[in-house]
Amino acid sequence: MKNRKPQLAAFLALALPAIFMSAPSQAASYPEKPVTIIVPFSPGGVVDTITRIIGDKLSARYGQPVVVENKAGAGGTIGTGYVAHAPADGYTLLSVSPGHAVAPSLYKNLGWNPIRDFRAVEGFGIVPNVFVVPPSVPAKNMAELIEMARKSDTPLTYATAGIGTSNHLSGALLSEMAHIKLEQVPYRGQPLALNDLLADRVTMMPLTIALAKPRIESGKLRPLAVTTAQRATALPDIPTVAEAANLPDYAVGTWFGFVARKQVPDDIIDKLSKDIAETLAMPEVKEKLTGIGLQIQPQNPQEFDAYIDAEYKKWSRVLKQAGIKPQ
Structure with a gap:
């Protein structure tokens, strides 16, 4: 009986690639x-x-x-x-x-x-946040806010939409990188937090840009810096935190x-x-x-x-x- 192994190997060498090539892609349908x-x-x-x-x-x-x-x-x-x-x-x-x-x-x-x-x-x-303060806060830019926090006997407060939100993360990262003490005041959503910011019950808020922009334009809030690595297209004249506070690795956004x-x-x-x-x-x-x-x-x-x-x-x-x- 002839040895069929070489014939089988030759058959498989030709057949297997054809089988795999003909297998339909799941994405096709x-x-x-x-x-x-x-x-x-x-x-x-x-x-x-x-x-x-x-x-x-x-x-x-x-x-x-x-x-x-x-x-x-x-x-x-x-x-x-x-x-x-x-x-x-x-x-x-x-x-x-x-x-x-x-x-x-x-x-x-x-x-x-x-x-x-x-x-x-x-x-x-990504959607940037904007660090904003009410007009009563004396800080005119992020560098002045950081200096204000360093001189304060108690932590400056910042409003957020809750623990783990991008507002919270923005403040937590600023606190860590600038070596300042900040106290988070969490709310059930940004609208409630914004109400207390406008009422001067908290010092600042890293507010989403869609909510921040109309209040900035009306003069109800003062912008200090945007939280993303690049400037916001909606507010191109506002510096980033990285620029304004000389914190080159700072970047937060939703x-x-x-x-x-x-x-x-x-x-x-x-x-x-x-x-x-x-x-x-x-x-x-x-x-x-x-x-x-x-x-x-x-x-x-x-x-x-x-x-x-x-x-x-x-x-x-x-x-x-x-x-x-x-x-």
């Missing part, structure tokens, strides 16, 4: 059914608004419903936990903001981790994007990333997003993954140094 995007906060907020703007365009593009579902509670951790246990098929996405990276420093026994359990789909950009389960296939992630990047470039989408203060800075999956990892590490350090422990 994606999506074949409705896609759900979980917003882990209540309807009407900026995360919800941005998600719906992008979701509407994706729905039109795909010819499939893209359903935005709000699962709010516990600082966004309930909705995030839902996605962490959803099927890893690309049909359930999560809309994220800084709380996604901060939550492990604030909550015990989450059951999920932003790095271990999720992968980036696409980053959209960033946004989509993530998915870690096990979602690469080809589906790549398709979503490409489609979302093209959506962000649409003139009508750009107009809506910039209108709510978003500085559009798309990040592909690799870039956004690296960004979230850096945020996770930075805020773990800052919040630990501020004495904040997971509850």
Whole structure:
């Protein structure tokens, strides 16, 4: 009997590449059914608004419903936990903001981790905060505010929308980097915090730019600096904290994007990333997003993954140094 091993090897050498080349990409037919995007906060907020703007365009593009579902509670951790246990098929996405990276420093026994359990789909950009003070505060710029804090017998107060929000992170990082004592006064949302700022009950607030701009223009609040690494396009004459306080590594903002389960296939992630990047470039989408203060800075999956990892590490350090422990 002839030795058939060389013949079999030759057959496999020709057949196997053909088999793999003919295997259909999962992304080729994606999506074949409705896609759900979980917003882990209540309807009407900026995360919800941005998600719906992008979701509407994706729905039109795909010819499939893209359903935005709000699962709010516990600082966004309930909705995030839902996605962490959803099927890893690309049909359930999560809309994220800084709380996604901060939550492990604030909550015990989450059951999920932003790095271990999720992968980036696409980053959209960032909304700056603006350090603002009422006219009664004598500081005319950030350097004067820092000097004022150093000379004060008691910590200066700053209003926030709650522990772990970008307002809180902005103040905590300034306190750490400038070596000054600041006291956070948390509220249930920015509107309540803003009311007390306007009433002179707190010294300052790192306020989201969409709320800050009209109060600055009316003279009700004085801007000192924006919190992002670059100046805000909506307020280009206001320096950054890095510039105004000579703190070159200072950068905080409310960033946004989509993530998915870690096990979602690469080809589906790549398709979503490409489609979302093209959506962000649409003139009508750009107009809506910039209108709510978003500085559009798309990040592909690799870039956004690296960004979230850096945020996770930075805020773990800052919040630990501020004495904040997971509850």
